Amino acid sequence: MGRPARQRLRLNRAALFGAALLGLVACTPAAPSRDAWPVFGSTAELQLPAGIDEARRIEALRALGTHWQQRERDWHAWEPSALTTFNDALAAQGEAVAPPALQGLITRSRPLVRRSAHAFDPGVGRLVAAWGFHTSTYPIRTPPPVDAVMVAWAARPDSLDDLRCDAQWRCTSTAPALRLDFNAMAEGLALEEGAAALRAIGVEHALMNLGGDVLALGDNHGKSWRVGLDDGEGGVLGGVALHDGEAFMSSGRYAKYRESPEGERWPHLLDTRTGRPAVGARLSAVLHPNPVVADAAATALMVAGANDFERTVRDMGLGCALLIDTDGRAWITAGLAQRFEWQRTVPEAGRIDLGEACDTR
Template sequence: MRFKTLLLTQPSIPHIDHIDHVDHRRRAIVRGAASVPLLATAMFVRPALADPTVTHASRRLLGTRVDMVVQGDRHGVAQAAIAVAFAEMMRLEQLMSRYRPDSQVSALHRAAGRHPVRVAPELMTVLQAAAAVSARSRGAFDITVGAFAGWRFGADGNRLPDAAELARERALVDYRQVMLDARRGEAMLARAGMRLDLGGIAKLPILDAGMQVLRRHGLANAMVNGGGDVLAMGKLQGRDWRIGVRDPLAPARLLGVLQVSDAVVASSGDYERCFVAGGRRYHHVLDPATGLPSAGPRGVTLVAPTVAAVNGLGAALMVAGQSAWDRLAGRLAGVDGLVVGDRGRWISPGMAQRLRRA
């Protein structure tokens, strides 16, 4: 799944790539910032590295690198909270992954066109959110793009499906054919062969679940960064969190810095998973109407007070374009946006006030 985001009694603690504190933290965070140059956002935590109350951890999750930075007076509590937060995010990823045969999403695929499947409340919430965004975006966002299964982007090789393959698969793409019965806790794909891709709608809720674990363990100041989607709670050393926004046209460069507290920064871009074939560039954000990469903006960054306010909107705007801003996000309280395309940038008034020079 590409999305594509405390010891209780004796839980199973996941392997964490590193939890760094005091002396070791500097090396880990600086190395991490350099090793993920294509993320849509970047962390600025170097001023806090000498603070013994600041703990950093990272691991590979949700098809990307997930970082947590926590400030708390009790280091042991922060470490335990982080471990359980990662365990909860892993549980949800396993539930919603389209690549795991034991996931509930895979169960929906196997039952497509045959019968409904009982799903966990967390998955039902994500499916309901997807239905709402799909309706509001008039199908620009559609989780049934998973039917376009012939595309390959990344380390395991690239593949461009042919026109006949895309034509066959387009018949299976229709968000209105995802049937939900919240009362029974059941979902069903109406047609055999339908497949889901929750990459644009599940990552933020999963990251938020990790943040809620930290909150339940009494931590009030934390940041979770998952592949460019950032959740910030409280402050770092009494100051707002500083989040760098990368330029989709030149990802090694920052467009500016956002200072946020108790906010979500959600970024979508076409530059992390892409390849060139026949002189043409192909990326992973697919237009549900064609099965081909979207021809809209190159990147979208949104800031909002909650995950629910922006979940799925970045992917929808990548397909629908900036002209759909008013319909999709412009009337939502507290939502600000930056849309970058080959022909220039568009920035909402609120984002213009938020964004500062790097």
């Protein structure tokens, strides 16, 4: 699937804490099993508590790997997939039937588009292609789109709102060139589905990682699963202990980008409202019990930037969210401030109190 707009970061780095990493815990359980494989244009990883039966471990890997490989074939935004077939049919015939593989993406995205004020919007596909971000090779050094393309987009942005589907999933679009791209939330849905696949075979304790986005199941022999947040510059900002069912998603500008003529880093994260790269933040992170919300929200915060941080966390119900602005200052909710363990001092620019719960809706 290759993650651009989100691929929102990808590798987004919620780097996993090792047993001794930064001394976050005085004592640790035996090291969990750890298996990794390529998928979604990045690396997937499954950690299981030490001592798990080998046959169960292989069964878990097979279940998870098979499901995620299928989702890559279903959801890839530019290589042949169920999504590109749907987009092509919509463009060529003016209508297309959304297959079951896409129906969940469409349904789950619609309320998030509204709640994010279109800072997250899967209608971004044509724009992502125009900027050259439908690729797995970074950084991008081809010329950016001409200004006229951006002016035309800003005057009439494509949006998921343009897609109309009936009860049989026959879909039409009021935007003739609409192309959907779900990279900004697909990993969240893949993690949610992965959790269901593991639980279906009796695996209740695991840590799943898709390109740095993580979802925790249960615990690690009574200890919380812990993950760290990479600052994108070779260091770790800190980390958090995850409760059962919690997801920790991040997005940033450091892995997938192109350079402006002046040498400025333009991230693959695009503001669907202006048609241009989102340059108002360095990094965002969201802790939430719903991985789809967390995934979309991490992108939305990067697009919103510091100026709209408070509005976005309130509108999206994000009790646990963090943004590092372009000056290196932290904007954080009170809920996440209680749980995030900083590993270095970062000046705080603003704190939003939505209570202690990470899901405020």
